[in-house]
Structures are given as structure tokens and as C-alpha cells.
Amino acid sequence: MSIRLLSPEVASQIAAGEVVERPASVVKELVENALDAGAKSISVSIDAAGRGLIEVADDGSGIPAGELALAVARHATSKLASAKELFSISTLGFRGEALASIGSVSRMTITSRAVDDAIGARLRVEAGQAGAVQQVGVPFGTVVRVENLFYNVPARLKFLKSDATERRAIDTFIARYALAYPHVRFKLAEGKKVTLQTSGDGDRRAILAMLYGVDTARQMLEVLAEEDALKLTGFISPTSVTRSNRREMTFFINGRWVQDIPLNAALTRAYHTLLMVGRYPLATLFLEIEPEAVDVNVHPAKAEVRFREQDKVFSFVQRAVRRALLAYAPVPSLPPATLWGSSPAWRESPAWREHQPSASGQTGLDWSMAEDAKQAETMDAVPSPGSEAGQSVFANMPLLRLIGQIGATYLVAEGPDGLYLVDQHAAHERVLFEKLMIQHDKRNIPSQSLLEPVSVTLPPAQAALLEGQLELLKDFGFQVEPFGPNTFQVRAMPALFSGSDASSALRALVDDFEEDETPLQAELEARLAARVCKRMAVKAGKALSGDEQRALLTDLENCDSPRTCPHGRPTMIHLSVGMLERQFGRKGPR
Ligand code: ADP
Ligand code: MG
Secondary structure, three states: OOOOOOOHHHHHHHHHHHHOOOHHHHHHHHHHHHHHOOOOEEEEEEEHHHOOEEEEEEOOOOOOHHHHHHHOOOOOOOOOOOHHHHHOOOOOOOOOOHHHHHHHOOEEEEEEEOOOOOOEEEEEEEOOEEOOOEEEOOOOEEEEEEEOOOOOOHHHHHHOOOHHHHHHHHHHHHHHHHHHOOOOEEEEEEOOEEEEEOOOOOOHHHHHHHHHOHHHHHHOEEEEEEEOOEEEEEEEOOOOOEEOOOOOEEEEEOOEEEOOHHHHHHHHHHOOOOOOOOOEEOEEEEEEOOHHHEEOOOOOOOOOOEEOOHHHHHHHHHHHHHHHHHHHOOOOOOOOHHHHOOOOOHHHOHHHHHHOOOOOOHHHHHHHHHHHHHOHHHHHEOOOOOOOOOOOHHHHOOOOEEEEEEOOOEEEEEEOOEEEEEEHHHHHHHHHHHHHHHHHHOOOOOEEEEEEEEEEEOOHHHHHHHHOOHHHHHHOOOEEEEOOOOEEEEEEEEHHHOOOOHHHHHHHHHHOOOOOOOOOHHHHHHHHHHHHHHHHOOOOOOOOOHHHHHHHHHHHHOOOOOOEOOOOOEOEEEEEHHHHHHHOOOOOOO
16 A cells, blocks of 8 residues: 555544543543633533533633634644743643544534623534534533534444443543632533532532542541642541552642652552552642643643653652641551560550550551561461361361450450450451351342431442442342432341441442452452441440450351451461560570
8 A cells, every 4th residue: 555645534533532532531621621711610411421412511711703613623722822832831721632633523513602702603513524603692601512422433432431431430530620620610410410519619628528428528638738849739548548449549730630650659658558558548639830840741631741850749749648647647656576576665665556446546557457467477477378168167267265355456365376366357357258248149148127218428420330239239138229319228238237337338338449340240249248348347446245255256266267357457466375485585595
């Protein structure tokens, strides 16, 4: 085949592919345009998860009728005049590609009235072909309507994910921008159903509450740090609130959402040793930096950026986050080895105090468990034999004689070879998990109706997700029904959890759900079960009666894998007779 120039249609479709990948990218470009136009109110409507319709209406500065045709041309922008300005960009857009790209892969209608115009104008573009500009009487602002996205590029359509996933991407995007621009009123609706709405009153915590639930929002720690020309603000989760993936780690740089890996690393580094392996914080952080110090023109959708002084930004972010964390939750500075090492004052060590229920709950606990795992040598933590079938109960766990409870958190017991400390929460988690899975495998989870159904409102993305899982929940003994926008009613729950908080159980179920996952059903079920059992298990800091303590030990002995909780943390630590003898100087070098 000889070399020839591509037709303009083909060339523009190729270019569009870089900018417009899925419905959420259209939403992103249109919302960014509205923000650049100074909108105070942005309303997004979609149909069929954005495949049918995406409409973004704003009350911004509008496009003058005379410029409307130019707005949809490629490389036409009002935001950049010279190449020099590329290095000091303060708007979200500047490439002048979005409207042209969207117009080339859909049926797009732009209706706009600029602040100085007496009347508005409308322009229709179909698969890249622009019609004539018409005069229309409309209020100030701009409405961009995108219908039948990718109707002329069937190959693209095939790459779209399920409606639920595409919808979730849009929800997530709007939620993030609502947080970043709390003074702008955002509204997102699918058909008649409003899935997200903010007031525009500037209250970020209220928006957090909508996204993560009131409880989590209340716990989020505020970050505020300034150094030279760098400023970091926003929210991070305390160490007790974590996720199993990095998806809730969000960075905005000069008002633009970027998926920058180095900054994510700075954030996780700040939590170093404070979180269990494989757990990640929630964070929404806003970095302000001189426009000249950051290059935003390295990715077609501007999802990545490059810093002039990467190391400086990295360490600033890490320090700022760490400081915020420490300010709220002092971290023990002694390694746990000291706890059992030579120091006679071990009881005074912060590590010990962290174990006490009066300390700030989970914070110290997560830490100590993470460290415990590493310090297996010193602490002689009971090695986990895994959950191989066929192992006898005795091989998994020795019979223990209960001595009592300490710190309302651990059970102390004697075994054939020394002392055992059992973490009551982790142990109970394991017990509930195995009971629930056995009932589930028999397809018989006794369910108990609640005296009064409990209604639970979830963030839109989670609500959408839960809707698809109601059948699965039924298999688990939860009877949950939709009950208004983003709201569900729990009517029954597994008898195993009777007396526990139904709303908390439901939230646990939808908490960590992974986007786009198509796990084996069995794996998904085990994960759901583990999640809800964690939430329902007895907490550290709860005094248990002697009978309750004994019952817990017996139940644990009956488990297939008694030595770890369903999330892999140890349920018990073993102090062998040999080790005690060494520590007391009865044996070994004196
Ligand atoms: P860019 O945002 O990179 O400039 P776009 O293709 O997204 O490129 O938009 C082209 C131009 O159309 C913008 O520069 C702006 O002048 C105008 N425009 C687009 N959307 C709006 C809007 N919602 N309100 C006002 N002007 C807009
Ligand atoms: Mg734009």
C-alpha cells in the first residue's frame, strides 16, 4: 500500500480516540469547560450510562454566537495564545480539542449565550460535520448535548464496559470534582433520578459525608501545609480507615485531577508502618504549585503531569501528610522489640500504651499487628499453617486453658508450650467467618427479620453497585430492598449477627468493592463474608464475661484456620516457655 494522507474524518476519529475514550471522558471535558467558563452551577444529565445522552449545562460566561463555529474546530481555544503560555497554564483546558473530538464521534448540539449577547446561538455537529449556527432565545450559559456517543465508531462501542461500570466512572468523576470545587453547585442525574447533588456552599466535609458516609467523613483528618510556593490542603483518613486498593487516593494539582503515581507513593510512604500490608488510605489532596513548575501537557487527557522538581514535591507531600497523621494520632516511636527486649520500663513504652483500650482505638492496634507480623522472630508469633484441608484441629491450634482478659482486648491463655495472647477481635472475626461460610456452603444461612427495617443511604457509586448485588446478599441471609434514591432498607440479616447494627453490616458489604472486578463467584462471596464479619466481630476494648471468653476460645479451636483472621492477620501470639526462660535469665547467657 502506498503512503497517503488520511481523510480528515479518519484523522479526527483517531485524534478523538486520545481524548474521548468512554462516556466519563466526555463528562470530564465538558465539566472542565464549564469550570473554565467560571460556572457556579453545573448540571449533568445522562441516559443509558452516557451512551444515549450526556448533557452538561452551566451558567458560565458562554460562547459568543460569532465564535461558536470556531469552538468546535480542532485546535481552537480561547485559553492559549502562544506556545510560551503552555508553561504557565491556569485553566483546565488549553488544547482546543475536546469539542472537536466529541463532535466527531457523536451527535452534538451546543447551545450558548455569552454574557454580552442579547440572544443565544445553537450549533449542531454530526460525526464531525457542523451545521449552520442558529439564533435561539436561551438564558446565559452553555448547554452541550451529546447524543449517541460512538454511534459512528462501532469498534469503540465494543470496548465500553458494563453500564454499571461506565456509570460508576461518571459518578466518581463528578464526586471528585464536587470535592475539588465546593463553591460550585454540582448535580448529576440519570434520567429522572438525581444521584448526586451539592449545595455549592463551600463545605467540603459535607461532600465527603455524601461520598463516604457521615462516620468516615467525621474521622477524616484535615491537611494544611505550606512551604515555599507549595501548598497542600485536603483530607486523609486516619489509620483506622483504609481500603484494599489505591482507588480512593486522589490528587488534584492546581484544580486538575491527576493520576500521578509518584504522588501516590509519597502518600503511602507517609503512612509507612502505620498500615497493614496491602491496606491503603483514603485521601483527597489538593496541591497548589506555580504553573511554571509543573508540565500538564504530557498526556492527551491531562491525567498525568510532570514536575520540574519532582523530589521536592514528593518530600513536601510526604512530610505534610505525615505531620497531619501524627498531629491526630501520635505514633509510638519504640520498635515493638523493646516491648519484650531488655528495657525494664516496657510497660511505660508507647507501644504498650497503644495496646490499652484508652488509646485511640484501632490506630495503635493496626500498627502493632503490622509490626507483630514482621517481628515474628522476637515475638514468636504463631506461624500460620494456612488453611489446608484435612489438618486436624489439634495441629492447627493447641488446646488452651483460659486465664483471663487483659486490656479488654486480649485473652490470655496457657497452652502446652507457654503463654498465648489471643486478639479477641481477630479471633471472633475468624469464628464468624467460618460459621458464615459453612452455612453458606450448605445454602442455608438462617436469616432473622429485623423488628424494624433499617434504611441506609449510600454514596451514589456504592448504591449503584449494591443494586446489582441484592441477589447475592440474599444468599447470605440479608434481605435488602431499594428504598428511594441511593437508599436501601435492610429487612433481615443473618441470624449469626443478630443484635448487631444492620446499617453497619450493609456498609461493610459495599465498602471495599473493587471496580471492574469479575472475580470468581466463590472469591467474591468469601470477600463479602470476610468484610461483614470484620465489622460484626467483637471490638477491641470490650470487656467480655468469663463465659464469653471461654466460648470464643472454644469456637476458635473449632475453626479450620484458627491462627489468622480472614484478612490474614494473626489471631494469637505465642510466648514459648523457652523464650520466657531466656527473658527471665533462667537459661542461656547470663
Ligand atoms: P479547550 O477547553 O482546550 O480550549 P475545547 O474544545 O474544550 O478546548 O473548547 C473550545 C473552546 O470553546 C474553549 O476554549 C472555550 O472558549 C469554548 N467553550 C467550550 N465550552 C465552553 C463552555 N461551557 N462555556 C464557555 N465557553 C466554552
Ligand atoms: Mg476543554
